[in-house]
Amino acid sequence: MKHLTSTDLQAWLTAVTDPRATAANLLSWIEGPLRAFFPFRGVVLGHGELVAGQLKITHMLASGLDAEYLQQIATTFELAQRGALQWWLANRQPFLIDPKNPPRYASVFEVTEIEKFGLCNVAGHGVLNVKANAGTYFGFIGVRTPLSEWHLEALRLLTPVLNDLFLANIASREESMGIDGNRSAVIGELTTRERSIVRHLAEGLSNKSIARALGTSEKTVRNQLARIYAHLGVRKRSELIVLLK
Structure with a gap:
């Protein structure tokens, strides 16, 4: 099976030393240098708590994934529903899923x-805080084939760094939200089109009305809202409205 080479390690070193490898630029780093080292189509970053066999996702970020998939992810679910996640919690080792085998x-x-x-091939790993009964989990979707030991070694290498950046990103976002309601800071993280959608949403407009105002389709607005939710770590319209107040 393919293993990491000196060239792979150099690519990882390049990713880690990239100026975007900061909590503030987490998604840019993931979509750029990290993807160059560990090719994938989409990724979900989650932080959650485990209580009596039930997992509750408290924070989430995502990139490169369809709105339909993101919208159906449950924030609270029985751990037994997801065998790979259950296996990871028990073994604390990265895993690979090829749906064909x-x-x-x-x-x-x-x-x-x-x-x-x-979703094609999926690779997952994370960091578990046993004392706090909580942890971070990173699921990479559409990773390159063939799946091999290379992916497992790469996940072991990148997860500690990604964990530190993700936790720092969560802390930074929570701090900025708690200072003064910080609407401008939140909106400033978005693209120009996304900021327009958020402003219309804050005014109480429906998806249909937002689409009409921006000259686009209602489906496009729904998809862009899903990406906004994932980027800001909220799950639905009401949570985003609370964040903007």
Whole structure:
């Protein structure tokens, strides 16, 4: 099986020393230098808490994923529903899922989800804080084939750095939200079109009205809102409105 080479390690060193490798530029770093080292189509970063066999996602960021997939991710679910995640919590080792030949610990639910949304190969790892009964999890979607030991070694290498940046990103966002309601700071993280959508949403406009105001389709507005939710770590319209107040 393919393993990391000196060229791969140099690519990782280049990614780690990139100026975008900061909490403030987390998504830019993931979509640029990290993707160059560890090719993928999309990624979900989650922070959650485990209580009595139930996992609650408290923070989430995503990149490169369809709105339909993001919208169906449950914020609270029984751990037994996701066998790969359950296996990861027990073993604290990275895992790979090829839907054509899934590992025995992958649940029917997970494999069906991968096939339904065309996620292709999935690679996952994270960092668990046993004392706090909480942790971070990173799921990379559409990783390159063939799956090999290379992916597992790469995940072991990148996860500690990604964990530190993600936790710092969460802390920074929570601090900025708590200072003064900081509407401008939140909107400043978005593109020009996304800021327009958020401003219309804050005014109480429906998706249909926003689409009419921007000269686009309602479906496009829904998709852009899903990306905004993922970028700002909120799950729905009401949470975004609270964030903007």
